[in-house]
Amino acid sequence: MAKRGDVVIDIEKCKGCEVCISACPHEVLSLSSEVNSKGYHYAVKVNSGCTGCANCAIVCPDAVITVYREK
Amino acid sequence: MSENLVNPENLVYKKTDAMTDRVLHYCPGCGHGTAHRILAEVIDELQIQDQTIGVAPVGCSVLAYYYFNVDMQEAAHGRAPAVATGIKRVFPEKYVFTYQGDGDLAAIGTAETIHACNRGENILVVFINNGIYGMTGGQMAPTTLEGMKSSTSPFGRDVKSMGSPLKITELVAQLPGTYFATRQAVHKPANVRKAKRAIKKAMEYQKHNKGTCFVEIVSNCPSNWKMTPVQSNEWMEENMFPFYPLGDIKVPEK
Numbered sequence: 073m074a075k076r077g078d079v080v081i082d083i084e085k086c087k088g089c090e091v092c093i094s095a096c097p098h099e100v101l102s103l104s105s106e107v108n109s110k111g112y113h114y115a116v117k118v119n120s121g122c123t124g125c126a127n128c129a130i131v132c133p134d135a136v137i138t139v140y141r142e143k
Numbered sequence: 144m145s146e147n148l149v150n151p152e153n154l155v156y157k158k159t160d161a162m163t164d165r166v167l168h169y170c171p172g173c174g175h176g177t178a179h180r181i182l183a184e185v186i187d188e189l190q191i192q193d194q195t196i197g198v199a200p201v202g203c204s205v206l207a208y209y210y211f212n213v214d215m216q217e218a219a220h221g222r223a224p225a226v227a228t229g230i231k232r233v234f235p236e237k238y239v240f241t242y243q244g245d246g247d248l249a250a251i252g253t254a255e256t257i258h259a260c261n262r263g264e265n266i267l268v269v270f271i272n273n274g275i276y277g278m279t280g281g282q283m284a285p286t287t288l289e290g291m292k293s294s295t296s297p298f299g300r301d302v303k304s305m306g307s308p309l310k311i312t313e314l315v316a317q318l319p320g321t322y323f324a325t326r327q328a329v330h331k332p333a334n335v336r337k338a339k340r341a342i343k344k345a346m347e348y349q350k351h352n353k354g355t356c357f358v359e360i361v362s363n364c365p366s367n368w369k370m371t372p373v374q375s376n377e378w379m380e381e382n383m384f385p386f387y388p389l390g391d392i393k394v395p396e397k
Contacts, residue, residue, distance in 0.1 A: 089172030133176025139156040
């Protein structure tokens with residue numbers, strides 16, 4: 073089984089461009105229905121399928137995603 | 144449970160310290176942010192943060208000096224390679240890079256770009272090509288594709304009256320002073336990794352005093368292309384990449 077991972081998203085800096093959503097191989101991310109203080113819908117984790125591959129963080133133009141993976 | 148994964152020993156990726164904590168002013172989904180980040184990561188990985196001097200351009204990335212946590216200098220429009228030449232000649236042991244868009248590098252700064260490369264100045268030129276003038280409102284740039292609509296070519300670029308798109312990377316690759324020229328993209332994880340490797344290689348070449356390294360990054364402009372970021376990345380793959388093929392254009396001889 074793949075290792076488990078987790079992402080922490082800085083929602084105040086997220087601009088909701090959705091590039092991370094299309095980059096995630098496990099469809100872990102989605103756009104929130106809420107907006108942040110700038111009025112952007114932000115990326116949120118919607119299931120526990122994250123493997124910590126960091127693809128989302130690597131394509132994030134605003135560097136808002138921090139990735140963790142169990143050792 | 145996922146909560147207990149979030150601790151420093153499990154960390155695999157976080158924003159590099161070679162970038163400041165300022166919120167980027169770029170539009171959502173703009174490739175500039177990713178390009179900034181990989182360049183900053185390279186600086187961090189090579190541990191040259193205190194030995195690097197960057198030159199910021201005019202254009203969308205005019206505020207690049209706010210985001211890189213290294214010494215930065217702003218240049219007049221298009222003159223970044225000339226300013227970088229001066230910096231590198233005064234401080235030959237420093238790592239000097241310019242970060243320029245297509246309007247800056249391929250239009251107003253063509254002379255500076257070509258002559259800096261022709262002199263073989265030992266600098267890294269990072270060139271972001273999105274085929275349009277972003278900051279000023281989506282006017283046609285030299286790199287705008289044939290038939291591509293912009294605010295000054297609303298019926299599409301007509302090569303008969305407006306000339307053909309300029310492949311500046313191929314052009315500078317012809318010059319003997321250019322040591323390494325490559326074209327990359329930053330829209331997908333694999334491309335980001337490749338682009339980062341290319342920038343790292345180019346930065347390392349500066350140690351050997353061999354000549355100008357030129358890294359073009361084909362990027363998107365969701366706002367001025369009038370698309371969502373994901374659509375603009377797809378459009379870029381379908382339309383930009385056939386004309387601006389990715390890959391190394393000039394590699395050092397072994």
